[in-house]
Amino acid sequence: MLTYHDSIGGIEERSSERMSFRTKPRIKETIQKAAALSGVDDSVFTMNAAYKAAMETISAHEHTMLEPVDHEAFFAALDRPAAPTENLRAAFARHKGTIESK
Numbered sequence: 196m197l198t199y200h201d202s203i204g205g206i207e208e209r210s211s212e213r214m215s216f217r218t219k220p221r222i223k224e225t226i227q228k229a230a231a232l233s234g235v236d237d238s239v240f241t242m243n244a245a246y247k248a249a250m251e252t253i254s255a256h257e258h259t260m261l262e263p264v265d266h267e268a269f270f271a272a273l274d275r276p277a278a279p280t281e282n283l284r285a286a287f288a289r290h291k292g293t294i295e296s297k
Contacts, residue, residue, distance in 0.1 A: 199233035203246050 218226075223237075230240035261269060279287075 197233075199235060200243075201235070201239070202243050202250075203239075 226241055227237045230237040233240060235243075
């Protein structure tokens with residue numbers, strides 16, 4: 196049997212915001228069954244699951260994990276940048292001519 200972990204219970208804020216959505220009967224029944232098996236109501240169960248998924252999604256978009264070989268290549272490129280190309284030099288010249296620096 197899995198133990199239930201309440202990941203939102205420790206957030207010290209008043210629950211003042213509402214979220215409502217429609218779902219299919221089978222999904223609702225499944226959530227209610229899982230919540231009952233976990234010993235919490237379906238609202239707490241749903242909010243914990245949604246919050247956990249939201250945090251994982253945010254984390255996946257904010258962090259990049261590199262394999263060791265890619266990590267080495269990335270930092271080697273930072274340590275030894277390529278010489279500027281003519282296109283890059285031209286872009287810098289256009290920038291200098293069009294942007295006023297303060």
